[in-house]
Amino acid sequence: MASLLRIAVSGCSVPVLGAVLPPKVHSTKMPCLRMFGTHQALWSQAAPKPGIPYKQLTVGVPKEIFENEKRVALSPAGVQALIKQGFNVVVESGAGEASKFSDDHYREVGAKIQGTKEVLASDVIVKVRAPMHNPALGVHEADLFKTAPTLISFIYPAQNPDLLKKLAEKRTTVLAMDQVPRVTIAQGYDALSSMANIAGYKAVVLAANHFGRFFTGQITAAGKVPPAKVCLCCVGALAGLSTQGTARLGNALGMIGVAGGLAATLGGLKPSPELLAQMSGAMALGGTIGLTIAKRIQITDLPQLVAAFHSLVGLAAVLTCVAEYMIEYPHFATDPAANLTKIVAYLGTYIGGVTFSGSLIAYGKLQGILNSAPLLLPGRHALNAGLLAASFGGMIPYMIDPSYTTGITCLGSVSALSAIMGVTLTAAIGGADMPVVITVLNSYSGWALCAEGFLLNNNLLTIVGALIGSSGAILSYIMCVAMNRSLANVILGGYGTTSTAGGKPMEITGTHTEINVDNAIEMIKEANSIIITPGRTFLIHTRRHIVKTDTLKQNKKQFGIHPVAGRMPGQLNVLLAEAGVPYDIVLEMDEINEDFPDTDLVLVIGANDTVNSAAQEDPNSIIAGMPVLEVWKSKQVIVMKRSLGVGYAAVDNPIFYKPNTAMLLGDAKKTCDALQAKARESYQS
Incomplete structure (x- = not known):
């Protein structure tokens, strides 16, 4: 014109x-x-x-x-x-x-x-x-x-x-x-011709969508659209990371996919040189910080690192949703489809706020900055219900009143309310449930990413966010099943399993048997088959020592992993792989429980609640019905712990007093150092 x-x-x-x-x-x-x-x-x-x-x-x-x-x-x-x-x-x-x-x-x-x-x-x-x-x-x-x-x-x-x-x-x-x-x-x-040309292409695309069948001769209706190679790379990364043999390939595919997505996004935006310089500077700063943290972090500290990064995802979601509302506000009054954008911005702000503050609390508990015990505020359920009602109640004036001031006020209010709710929810969850908290926060961050992708019209963000959100939700459900608890019970700071009868717990009586390092080495030498069941202590001190100590000549050596052992899902598997343990001898609980009756010796290193027989023997126990590693069914058990104290669930463990159990008490690192030295001396002589 x-x-x-x-x-x-x-x-x-x-x-x-x-x-x-x-x-x-x-x-x-x-x-x-x-x-x-x-x-x-x-x-x-x-x-x-x-x-x-x-x-x-x-x-x-x-x-x-x-x-x-x-x-x-x-x-x-x-x-x-x-x-x-x-x-x-x-x-x-x-x-x-x-x-x-x-x-x-x-x-x-x-x-x-x-x-x-x-x-x-x-x-x-x-x-x-x-x-x-x-x-x-x-x-x-x-x-x-x-x-x-x-x-x-x-x-x-x-x-x-x-x-x-x-x-x-x-x-x-x-x-x-x-x-x-x-x-x-x-x-x-x-x-007239140019607009008719565009309308013609659009008409074919819309007609193809409603047609519901293939075109004769397999003709492509919408012209030349390049395939989404980047999305395939991201999905391939998830598939590659599922097994130890292809983990490096999966990691490489993930990096290629994300780098390709960033490049495609920058190319599509076509930023000015000034804006490109700002974006490049921000990316370089973030990459430098991430690389520095990754080089300094210990692998045992990965759970708190994941929680900290989840908080950044939540904060980014809140800022993106608010900024997008400010940018798109002039179009809300004239675009009938804008209501959907407003709803997504509101929900994205809410999810991002919960993820941000909840992840910070989880980080504090995992890092030891905050007490890992649950903070049970009086009337916390009523408080959380009120926060939830206020958050979603704010959507009413947000959707009805078209003014800019009302919209920004509602978004600011839901940001504050959701942040408070993230604190009250996560603070009420004990340290034993932190693995589930990590997966739930992972799911939250995925849905926050999904909202960002929708608002920014970025398919890569939307797809990756949906993958993370759904996979995190599925993993949370699997872990709750492994503890015989509902997801709501964990998130709301519940206590006890769905099978707990509610009566007085069984009183444990008896005397424990205590051994020293020399006795333990003799038992290890005499055993033809050994199963090692690691716990949190294994994560901190002994993962390398126990592998070196177990350079023994047993006919059968295996590791038994409980789904909620450690501080995040899969952490024990990663640590064992880092220590050089072959992946084929690392078995999940369901796979290895049937092997315990035929096993000569089980080494329990730092595990407690995940091997507690009260889950099966005491219907009044708060962990009743929780699937556990049935180590007490083996011929002999050596439990390596600092003391006879309880675990995260605060439940006494009957296996400490069973006749086939021997307690090797003491500091985990010192005990494993002594075991390693004694094993070398024994096998060299």
Whole structure:
């Protein structure tokens, strides 16, 4: 449109625009000189008369009032092009909202924002739809034109004879976009064909979506769209990380996928050099911080690192949702689909707030900064219910009141309420349930990512967020089943399993048997089969020592892993792999429980609740019904612990007093050092 306007006021068309102040118009029919020959015909005409200087002309861009019309006659880029040529441009307030162009966008390029009457009184009016009756003002748009203006618009004169009469009364020079001839010289101004072309592609895509069957001959309906290789890389990374043999490949695929996603996103944004420099600086800073932390962190500290990173994901979600609301606010009033965007922004803010504060509390508990014991506030369930009700109740004014102040206030309120709720929920969960908390927070961060991807129209973020959210939820459910507890029971800081009878727990009586390192080495040497069941102490001190100590000549050596052992899912598997343990001798609880009766010796290193026989023997125990490693069914058991104290669940363990159990008490690291030295001495002699 801007190009046509420049042509219209220069060269061979100057007399047309020069007719801004023409003599009296006697007819609406004007002769049109069409030139289909060579360009020499243009030069054979008389020299054009001087026209009106551009700086004296005002171009008006009114808001389209046709029902459901979302287009605008000039974009900010077109306005900028005209202003550079010397034109004055006025734009009606809200003219570009439906096309995602705010008034500020037009102001930034030099346009003035004015009312309907002022815009329609311009020297040159550019419109998409033909002038029509304005119900808000009660007059026809053409009646608001000044005398002898120029109108550039779609007119369809055969269908609008009454409009032509009104335009004739105003002595209007009309450039009908729908009457531009479809010849080579006019292709650049054939707006009808270009829009019809776009509509044709869109129609095929929509029709294919509703068709529901394959096309004859397997013809691709929508043209050349490159495949989503990056998404396949991310999914392939998850598949590769599922087994030890392909873990490195999966890690490489993940890095390739994320790097490709970042590159594709930057390429799609096409940022200016200044913005690209800012983005590159932020990415470099974040990458440097992440690399520094990764090099310094111990592998045993991975759970708290994961929790800390989850808090950053939650914070990013909150900031993204609020920022996107601020950016998209001008379009909410005119776009019927904007309500969905507003809902996603609100929910993303809520999920992000819970993830942010909850992850910080989890980090504090895992790092030892906060007490790992549950913080059971009086009336905490009523408090959490009130916070939840207030958070979702705030959505009512947020959706009903279209004002900017109300929207920002509601988003700020839900951010604060969700952050408080994250603290009250996570603080009430004890250290024993931290593995489940990690997976739940992982799921939360995934759904927060999903909301970010939806708001930013980024398919990669949406897909990866959905994968993380769903996988975290599934893993949380699996771990709760492994503890015979419901997910709600864990999240709400519950106590006891679903099978607990509620009576007085069984009283444990008897005397424990205590041995020293020499006795333990003799028992290890005599055993033909050994199963090692590691726990949290194994994570901290002994993972390398026990593997070296177990360079023994047993016919059968295995490791038994409980699903909730350690501080996060899979942590024991990672530590064993790092220590060089073959993956084929590391078995899950369901796989190894049937092997205990045929095992000569079981080494319990730091585990307590996961090997507690009260889960099966005492229906009144708070861990009743919880699946455990049935180590007491083996011929002999050596339990390596600092003392006879209880574990995270605060439940006495009957296996300490069973006749086939021997207790090797003492500091885990010192005990394993002594075992290692004694084993070397024994096998070298």
